[in-house]
Structures are given as structure tokens and as C-alpha cells.
Amino acid sequence: MNQVIESKRISSQNLIGSRFSDVLLSQALINQHDLHIAGAHAAHQHVSLVDAVVELGFVSELQSYGALATATGLRLIELSGLTPSNLALRLVPERVARKHDILPITEDNRNLTYAISRPFDADAERDVAFASGRSPHAVIARPSDLQLALDKHYEHLGDIDLLLARVRSETSVEMVDCGDAKIPTDSPVIDLCNQIIARAVGAGASDVHIEPTKQGLMVRYRLGGILEPALTVPVESANLVCNRYKVMARVDISVKQRPQDGAFRLSINGRPIDVRLSTLPTLNGEKLVMRVIDSRVESQGLDSLGYDADNLARLKRALDRPDGLVLVTGPTGSGKTTVLYSALHHLRTGHTNIISVEDPVERQIDGVNQIPVNSRAGNTFAAVLRSVLRQDPNVIMVGEVRDNEVAQIVGQAACTGHLVLTSLHTTDSASAIIRLVNLGLEPFKIAESLTAIVSQRLVRKLCPTCRNVHNDVDAKRLGRDHGVESVAASAGRGCDRCRHSGYVERIPVAEVLTPDDHIREAIGRGATVSEIRAAMHGAECRSMRERGLELVAEGITSIEEINRVLAAEPITASRQAGGKRVLVVDDDRITRMLVKLLLEKDGYVVLEGKNGHEALEIAHRERPDLLIVDLLMPEMDGYQAIETIRQDISLSTLPVMVLTAEDDPAIEERVLELGADDYLVKPFEPQVLLSRVRAAFRRIERAAVAV
Numbered sequence: 001m002n003q004v005i006e007s008k009r010i011s012s013q014n015l016i017g018s019r020f021s022d023v024l025l026s027q028a029l030i031n032q033h034d035l036h037i038a039g040a041h042a043a044h045q046h047v048s049l050v051d052a053v054v055e056l057g058f059v060s061e062l063q064s065y066g067a068l069a070t071a072t073g074l075r076l077i078e079l080s081g082l083t084p085s086n087l088a089l090r091l092v093p094e095r096v097a098r099k100h101d102i103l104p105i106t107e108d109n110r111n112l113t114y115a116i117s118r119p120f121d122a123d124a125e126r127d128v129a130f131a132s133g134r135s136p137h138a139v140i141a142r143p144s145d146l147q148l149a150l151d152k153h154y155e156h157l158g159d160i161d162l163l164l165a166r167v168r169s170e171t172s173v174e175m176v177d178c179g180d181a182k183i184p185t186d187s188p189v190i191d192l193c194n195q196i197i198a199r200a201v202g203a204g205a206s207d208v209h210i211e212p213t214k215q216g217l218m219v220r221y222r223l224g225g226i227l228e229p230a231l232t233v234p235v236e237s238a239n240l241v242c243n244r245y246k247v248m249a250r251v252d253i254s255v256k257q258r259p260q261d262g263a264f265r266l267s268i269n270g271r272p273i274d275v276r277l278s279t280l281p282t283l284n285g286e287k288l289v290m291r292v293i294d295s296r297v298e299s300q301g302l303d304s305l306g307y308d309a310d311n312l313a314r315l316k317r318a319l320d321r322p323d324g325l326v327l328v329t330g331p332t333g334s335g336k337t338t339v340l341y342s343a344l345h346h347l348r349t350g351h352t353n354i355i356s357v358e359d360p361v362e363r364q365i366d367g368v369n370q371i372p373v374n375s376r377a378g379n380t381f382a383a384v385l386r387s388v389l390r391q392d393p394n395v396i397m398v399g400e401v402r403d404n405e406v407a408q409i410v411g412q413a414a415c416t417g418h419l420v421l422t423s424l425h426t427t428d429s430a431s432a433i434i435r436l437v438n439l440g441l442e443p444f445k446i447a448e449s450l451t452a453i454v455s456q457r458l459v460r461k462l463c464p465t466c467r468n469v470h471n472d473v474d475a476k477r478l479g480r481d482h483g484v485e486s487v488a489a490s491a492g493r494g495c496d497r498c499r500h501s502g503y504v505e506r507i508p509v510a511e512v513l514t515p516d517d518h519i520r521e522a523i524g525r526g527a528t529v530s531e532i533r534a535a536m537h538g539a540e541c542r543s544m545r546e547r548g549l550e551l552v553a554e555g556i557t558s559i560e561e562i563n564r565v566l567a568a569e570p571i572t573a574s575r576q577a578g579g580k581r582v583l584v585v586d587d588d589r590i591t592r593m594l595v596k597l598l599l600e601k602d603g604y605v606v607l608e609g610k611n612g613h614e615a616l617e618i619a620h621r622e623r624p625d626l627l628i629v630d631l632l633m634p635e636m637d638g639y640q641a642i643e644t645i646r647q648d649i650s651l652s653t654l655p656v657m658v659l660t661a662e663d664d665p666a667i668e669e670r671v672l673e674l675g676a677d678d679y680l681v682k683p684f685e686p687q688v689l690l691s692r693v694r695a696a697f698r699r700i701e702r703a704a705v706a707v
């Protein structure tokens with residue numbers, strides 16, 4: 001029986017071989033001599049003649065298989081641009097397909113068409129028929145093409161299925177307001193796309209990042225401010241997933257070379273979820289970022305913000321005024337929106353008209369007239385705001401000041417008896433003011449109307465279950481290493497509660513600055529960022545870093561977390577100092593020596609002077625990076641020196657730290673008014689001096705970056 005089949009096969013293969021030779025010769029693709037060599041090669045190497053002529057380089061693979069198609073009367077198809085039907089792929093399991101090197105292509109009730117490079121292969125036919133329960137119909141494909149297609153379609157199917165098994169949940173996802181959803185909803189890609197969003201919502205992620213890499217599309221969730229890898233979509237499906245999201249968000253799927261924005265809405269377990277999509281072309285392909293907006297998250301009052309009593313009181317004072325401008329600043333993901341919503345929550349008394357103009361409306365609040373902006377529909381911030389002003393508002397919240405027109409309207413409204421709340425995407429308070437000025441808002445209007453600037457970052461809290469709490473000695477020692485007062489705890493190894501990250505939810509580190517006359521004056525005369533920063537430094541307001549270090553000393557967060565969030569700063573002494581030059585001016589030799597020893601040990605270069613005159617002279621000649629100056633000195637005292645330095649255009653930016661035995665608030669106030677940046681009372685502890693000097697340099701460096 002087997003022998004019969006075997007001999008039948010050989011005869012049919014011989015027949016094909018002979019027809020194939022005829023086609024090659026008739027098309028003048030080969031001559032008799034080469035054909036003869038190829039025949040010998042085929043017999044010797046146990047390959048078909050079709051492959052032998054290719055292996056010997058007589059004809060190309062395409063020509064050879066083209067000739068085979070002609071010889072057999074079967075179609076030759078190209079697989080690269082072809083997508084097999086999902087059902088056909090499922091009907092013929094990967095094992096069968098790989099055993100015979102065939103690719104199922106289409107199917108109907110009765111037939112299954114598959115591609116093969118060896119036509120009339122009885123074993124393959126039988127297995128395909130058996131697996132699919134349909135009549136097999138072969139078409140011809142080149143072996144190299146087949147291999148690629150097999151890898152592509154079976155691997156993709158397997159991985160997507162695996163991925164889906166990992167991410168699939170009981171969550172029900174429905175399209176509410178999405179672009180064309182003509183693709184059948186049972187497609188695994190659509191299922192995967194929905195589950196990716198559902199998982200993000202379930203985990204409380206604020207954003208989903210989808211980035212092309214060589215291994216495929218990397219999907220990451222932003223959880224608690226940190227991007228966490230979730231899964232990788234195989235390269236073959238990368239386009240399908242990107243396109244699906246682009247379709248949902250109604251952006252042009254054919255455009256891949258420029259950034260686009262779009263939005264869609266889903267219902268996840270009955271909860272409406274808005275998603276903002278933005279695309280960006282990168283070297284490896286398009287990167288998608290989706291902001292997930294769960295509008296049903298309840299907004300809460302100011303007390304739930306997690307601010308300390310001081311900051312809270314300042315903010316409430318500003319909000320309880322009938323007019324003025326309250327600015328909230330910070331980078332993306334620093335919680336600006338939460339602050340604005342909490343403020344609105346605080347303000348809704350039922351007796352005022354509160355209008356918010358937002359893009360998009362992220363949370364719904366009762367008692368506030370929320371107006372979504374739709375720039376595409378010509379419904380811009382500026383246009384909406386103009387109408388809003390005709391609606392007799394008491395309080396206006398403007399999502400974000402992004403352009404000149406909006407800045408103008410905001411300034412005008414704040415100066416004409418409205419309380420205006422808005423946010424600016426800047427790193428700190430001083431830069432926010434300069435941004436408003438650069439947007440065309442007159443400095444005097446800002447000076448006049450500004451009642452508070454909130455800057456904040458969110459830091460992760462140490463996991464209370466697994467954090468390492470240090471004893472007092474270690475806490476102090478670690479504090480010294482980091483140039484801070486104390487480090488009460490550090491991140492543990494992680495546990496189930498913190499998903500092995502060592503951290504749990506986030507807490508804000510905020511500074512709420514209420515401008516005093518000094519700051520208003522600086523803003524009003526159009527001062528530079530560093531001048532405004534200097535003016536702010538004099539105001540009684542703890543910086544975000546100071547607030548953060550309090551949390552470190554209380555063991556709520558770690559120093560690493562503070563450094564990560566508030567501009568990562570070098571930690572080791574030598575790097576921190578980096579050969580910076582400090583001029584120490586004191587008539588007391590012992591003090592000079594002590595300061596010099598301390599600073600030199602920390603890597604600073606120290607210059608010395610005995611009085612105000614020498615301070616000025618050395619400062620002009622040597623251009624130090626920082627001046628540490630005593631107050632009571634012969635000839636020219638510290639007050640005069642500081643005053644002169646601040647008036648000298650070439651020295652006006654030199655940071656000055658006063659080091660004095662005078663522990664008197666009035667004196668401190670006076671020197672700060674003169675333009676000193678810091679004030680330290682003698683006798684001082686060595687690490688206090690060091691940490692103050694380090695802090696001064698951090699301020700300088702940050703100022704330089706911001707400018």
C-alpha cells in the first residue's frame with residue numbers, strides 16, 4: 001500500500017518535473033546544459049528540480065516558482081501583503097502548518113485554500129483536510145515567502161492570544177464615542193486594545209504609554225507617577241494596535257510622520273472613561289500616549305489635598321478673597337488639576353457664579369458651570385472665555401494658560417473683580433510669572449492681581465509595611481551624607497502591599513507663596529527670573545524641597561524620592577561641590593579657618609577676605625560662585641558690602657550668605673531686604689553650614705536651568 005502511494009507520488013513529481021523543465025526552456029530561462037546539471041544536483045542533494053535551479057543560481061526563486069505555477073496550472077501568490085483569515089489560521093493548527101510548510105489563507109463552509117511550495121503533496125492535503133474538515137485547495141508560494149508568513153501569522157496569533165489571556169478580565173468594555181468601529185468587535189486586536197485601557201483604569205493609572213521598540217510595542221502604565229511596564233505587543237501586531245487606537249480617537253491613520261491628537265470615550269463596567277490620545281513619530285515608529293480620565297472620581301475639598309497647615313491656610317486666604325489671580329504651577333502629572341478642582345470644591349457655596357473652562361473637563365463638580373473647550377470646532381479657550389465674562393461670573397477657572405489671548409483675558413478678569421484660578425505648565429513659581437509676562441500679560445497687572453502661587457510635586461510615600469526605619473544615630477548619619485537634617489527611613493525590599501516597589505500612594509510637596517510687597521515690586525518692574533526668585537526667597541514660605549525634607553525627617557518618604565522628583569541632585573560631596581569657589585569674608589581668623597576647612601573638605605575652593613572692602617575687591621577680581629559674609633567688620637561692614645554688591649551690575653547676581661553672631665529677627669530681615677540669600681547664626685554646626693552652602697548652589701543651578 002505504502003509502496004503504491006510512494007510510486008504514485010514519484011511519478012506525479014516526475015511529471016511535474018518534466019513540465020517544469022519545458023516551461024523553463026520555452027521561456028528561455030535556462031539552457032539544456034544547465035538544466036542537466038540542475039537535474040543531477042537535484043538527484044544528488046534530494047531536492048526538487050524547482051529548488052535545484054535556484055540553489056545553483058540559474059534562475060531566481062520567483063522565476064522558478066513562476067514556472068512551477070505555469071507547469072501545474074496553479075496560482076502563484078505573494079504572501080507578504082496578504083492577511084490570512086483568522087478562521088483559516090485557527091482551522092489548521094500551527095503544528096500541522098509547520099509540519100508541511102503550508103499557510104492556510106481563506107476558508108468557507110466547504111473549502112480551505114492554503115499556500116504550499118510543493119504542489120500535489122498528498123500528505124499535506126490529507127492533513128489539511130483532516131484538520132479543517134474542508135476540501136483542501138492548494139496555491140503555490142515561494143518557500144522563503146512561506147517561512148516568513150508562517151512565522152508572522154502563527155506567532156502573532158499565539159502571542160496575542162497569550163497577551164489576551166494575561167490581560168483579559170471580567171471587565172466589560174463598550175465603545176461609547178469612538179471613531180469607526182466597523183472592524184468586527186470580536187477581533188483579538190480590538191479585544192486587546194480595550195483590555196489595555198480597562199486594566200489601566202482598574203489599576204488607577206493616569207496614562208498609558210505605547211512605545212515602538214525592536215521587540216514590539218511596549219505598553220507602560222503611569223502608576224503613582226512612575227511608568228511601569230505592563231506588556232509587549234509583538235512587532236507583527238504593532239501596527240494593528242496603533243491603528244486601532246488611532247481609529248478610535250479619530251485621527252488620520254495614514255499620517256505617521258507628524259504628531260496628532262484625538263480623543264475617545266469608553267464605558268468600562270458602566271463607568272464613562274475619557275481617553276485623550278496623542279501620537280508622536282519616533283525613530284522606531286509612532287509613540288502613543290493616552291491620558292485616562294475617569295470623570296467620576298470625586299473631587300474633594302482643600303483639606304483632603306494633604307497640605308500642611310501653613311500652606312493650607314495661605315491657600316484658603318487667597319481663595320476667600322472676592323478677586324485676584326491664583327496660579328497653580330508644575331509639570332505634567334504634578335497634581336495641578338486636583339488642586340484646581342479642590343479649590344472649586346471649596347468655593348462652591350451656592351451664592352456665587354462659578355464657571356470653569358476646561359480642555360477637557362476632567363471631573364464633574366456640582367455647582368460649577370463647566371465648559372469644555374473644543375479647539376477643532378473653533379471653540380477656543382479665548383472665544384469661550386470672552387462669552388464667559390458676559391455671564392457675570394464671580395469665579396473663573398481656566399484649565400491652562402497656553403496662549404497670549406488667554407493670558408490677556410485672565411489678567412483682565414483678575415484685575416476687574418473676578419477670582420481667577422488657572423494653571424501653568426512651569427517648573428516653579430518664578431518661571432510661572434515670567435511665562436505670563438512672555439505671553440504678553442503686563443507685569444503691573446500680575447503684580448496687582450496675584451494673590452497666591454501654588455507649586456507642587458507629588459512624591460511617593462514609603463510603604464509602611466516594608467520601609468526600613470533608621471535609629472536616631474543612623475538617621476543623623478544618613479542625613480549628613482545627604483546634606484539634610486535627618487533621614488528617618490528608606491525604602492524596603494518591597495512587599496505585596498506596595499507591589500514590590502517599596503512605595504505606596506503619593507503625597508504632595510507644595511509651596512504656597514502669597515506675594516508680599518517686595519515680590520509685587522519685583523514683578524511690577526519686570527524683574528528677571530532670578531530677581532523674582534531672590535525676592536521670593538525672602539518671603540516666609542517654605543520651598544517644596546524644605547517641605548519634602550520634612551517628610552523625609554518624618555519617615556514618610558525617602559531622600560531618594562525627593563531627589564528624584566525635585567530635580568535629581570548629585571549626592572556625593574565632591575560631585576556636589578565640583579570645584580565651586582566660595583569667598584569667605586570675616587574679620588575673625590578662626591571663623592574663616594573653620595569655614596575654609598569645612599568647605600575644602602567638601603570639595604569647594606575657598607577664598608578669604610577680612611572686611612567689606614576686600615569682599616568687593618576679591619569678588620570683582622576672582623568672580624566667586626558664593627559669598628559668605630560676616631556683618632560686623634571694621635572699615636566696611638557686611639551691610640554696606642551687600643548693598644554695594646547688589647547695586648553693582650556685574651556682581652548683582654552673586655549669591656550672598658550672611659554669617660553672623662547677631663541672632664535678631666530684625667537684623668535678619670534687614671539683610672534679606674538688602675539682597676542676601678541666606679542667614680546663618682554663629683556658632684553654627686558644621687553640617688548646618690555645609691547643607692546651607694549646598695542648598696545655595698542647588699538654588700543657583702536650578703535658576704540657571706530655568707532661565
Ligand SMILES: [Zn+2]
Nearest residue numbers: 463466495498
Ligand atoms: Zn511594601
